[in-house]
Amino acid sequence: MYVKNAKIMDNMKKKLITIGIIFIFFTVIFSGCNETTQNSDENVNEDINTENSDLFYCKKVIIRDDDIGSGLYLPSVKWIAGLAVSNDFKITLSVIPTTLVNSLETINYLNQLDQDTFEFATHGYEHIKFGGLPYDEQYTLIKNGTEVLEEYLQYKPFTFVPPYGASDTNTTKVLSDLGYHSITDMRASPCYVEDFVSDFAYETAWDPVKHCSFEEFKSSFDTFYSSSDEYYIIFLHDWTFLNEDKNLNETKTDVFEEVINYIKSKNAQFMTIEEAYRRQTDENIIETGLINENNYFIDLGECTYNHTIKISPPSSWEGDIYLIDEATGQETILDKEKIEFKGTKGHYFNIRHIL
Numbered sequence: 331m332y333v334k335n336a337k338i339m340d341n342m343k344k345k346l347i348t349i350g351i352i353f354i355f356f357t358v359i360f361s362g363c364n365e366t367t368q369n370s371d372e373n374v375n376e377d378i379n380t381e382n383s384d385l386f387y388c389k390k391v392i393i394r395d396d397d398i399g400s401g402l403y404l405p406s407v408k409w410i411a412g413l414a415v416s417n418d419f420k421i422t423l424s425v426i427p428t429t430l431v432n433s434l435e436t437i438n439y440l441n442q443l444d445q446d447t448f449e450f451a452t453h454g455y456e457h458i459k460f461g462g463l464p465y466d467e468q469y470t471l472i473k474n475g476t477e478v479l480e481e482y483l484q485y486k487p488f489t490f491v492p493p494y495g496a497s498d499t500n501t502t503k504v505l506s507d508l509g510y511h512s513i514t515d516m517r518a519s520p521c522y523v524e525d526f527v528s529d530f531a532y533e534t535a536w537d538p539v540k541h542c543s544f545e546e547f548k549s550s551f552d553t554f555y556s557s558s559d560e561y562y563i564i565f566l567h568d569w570t571f572l573n574e575d576k577n578l579n580e581t582k583t584d585v586f587e588e589v590i591n592y593i594k595s596k597n598a599q600f601m602t603i604e605e606a607y608r609r610q611t612d613e614n615i616i617e618t619g620l621i622n623e624n625n626y627f628i629d630l631g632e633c634t635y636n637h638t639i640k641i642s643p644p645s646s647w648e649g650d651i652y653l654i655d656e657a658t659g660q661e662t663i664l665d666k667e668k669i670e671f672k673g674t675k676g677h678y679f680n681i682r683h684i685l
């Protein structure tokens with residue numbers, strides 16, 4: 331983090347340490363489990379020492395919905411996509427190309443989705459294991475899959491989600507050669523693209539399908555939240571909210587809504603995998619910091635990509651919060667419930683607190 335005023339930073343650190351001590355105190359009081367308490371304490375200390383000295387820091391959450399393609403499961407996809415639009419979160423939809431081509435209904439539905447909110451990832455060609463196949467065979471399959479997404483969805487995919495999580499170094503070589511940026515859950519090395527390893531499987535069993543409870547999710551998310559990790563990836567499947575008769579199961583959708591509401595209550599930023607890739611590419615180039623007590627800057631001057639920026643301002647900022655784009659002079663009042671804006675690469679932004 332870029333620091334312009336050492337005195338302010340000293341005060342911030344003191345405040346943070348005080349908040350940390352209060353947090354540890356309450357963790358000890360309220361936790362029923364000694365082991366959990368100890369882990370949380372370690373994590374809190376780590377936060378104070380690392381990136382969370384930036385009071386504007388936000389956790390990032392990625393939701394990945396796999397196996398998209400079949401018209402049979404479309405009610406589940408439509409439901410989660412509708413929720414993403416109404417509740418303002420993003421999803422990476424990973425599409426099985428050979429399944430997609432057989433469902434005009436799915437093709438039509440995916441085509442009218444907003445590509446800022448939904449990323450399409452390639453989920454194989456057929457739903458087979460890629461790891462272990464020769465380079466040439468993987469190249470042909472992934473190229474074919476890519477062409478399906480380009481032709482049917484008018485979309486150039488940058489993320490590959492290997493079916494069954496089965497990939498190898500050749501898979502990543504092919505991806506790099508075909509212009510992909512990212513893969514998920516690649517465990518071998520070397521890896522020639524960015525690897526996004528998932529944190530939480532929303533389904534606990536597939537046949538019949540079972541899910542984690544809200545409490546199990548909360549416990550996993552809380553551990554992430556108090557750790558120094560920045561990204562949390564949840565994955566689930568297109569059929570996950572359906573009954574056997576392929577109708578929506580409202581008990582299941584209710585729990586998932588609770589999950590989303592909880593993430594939102596923590597002011598985390600939702601991202602697609604491609605967005606996360608772009609952010610990570612520019613991570614060390616984006617400069618941020620407090621200019622003084624009421625002014626915070628975000629400098630995207632050297633960035634390769636545009637970025638959606640979400641911030642968590644200090645609670646002492648009780649007045650209006652202005653966003654000033656210094657490149658255009660444009661001033662906007664930010665919605666305090668959702669301090670998020672689209673930051674253009676090359677621009678310098680000032681976030682100003684006015685009482």
Ligand SMILES: [Zn+2]
Pocket residue numbers: 396397453457493494
């Ligand atoms: Zn799959």
